[in-house]
């Protein structure tokens with residue numbers, strides 16, 4: 001099993017990264033788990049050129065090109081972002097915009113569309129929001145801003161984890177409750193994919 005985790009934080013070693021590290025403990029030795037720190041990748045948001053409508057690929061040559069194969073190979077995607085002004089970070093927003101080639105529109109009627117995963121196989125996602133304040137409302141749109149695009153891209157989002165009350169860079173390390181919440185979300189993602197793989201293998205051996 002391959003799971004790709006996307007860290008949208010501006011600090012590559014902050015709370016979001018620590019929480020993603022916790023996800024790794026759910027994976028088994030034979031699995032692959034990679035965390036991508038978007039802050040170390042050089043790319044910007046979609047420029048709306050619609051080049052992908054012709055080629056089914058993003059035509060901008062930047063670091064997103066390193067990420068597309070990883071996204072396509074992964075069975076599951078974890079999107080994690082700190083709350084920046086009630087929303088996701090700009091880097092996470094840019095990343096999501098650049099997933100536009102995975103939404104395919106009919107050339108004659110743009111109201112007819114499908115997602116890449118509908119063609120090549122449904123996938124699964126987990127969304128994690130991290131914020132400083134104590135109330136969920138202070139997280140604003142952080143969760144929805146990741147969950148809605150992911151769902152429209154044909155990922156079933158198995159859990160949405162809201163981690164509150166983390167501010168300084170290393171606070172997550174001491175926050176057992178938050179670490180457990182994240183592990184639980186990751187366990188759901190892992191077991192959902194595991195179930196799919198078991199069913200596929202049972203079907204194959206029944207033939």
Ligand SMILES: Cc1cc2nc3c(=O)[nH]c(=O)nc-3n(C[C@H](O)[C@H](O)[C@H](O)COP(=O)(O)O)c2cc1C
Pocket residue numbers: 009010011013014015016017082083084085086087130131132133134138139140166167168169
């Ligand atoms: C530009 C900016 C805006 C922020 N806006 C919010 C906010 O609207 N609500 C909130 O609760 N925390 C907000 N925070 C706090 C971060 O979400 C919090 O410190 C988080 O733990 C950072 O995660 P990181 O360590 O992975 O970078 C903001 C932080 C920054 C840098």
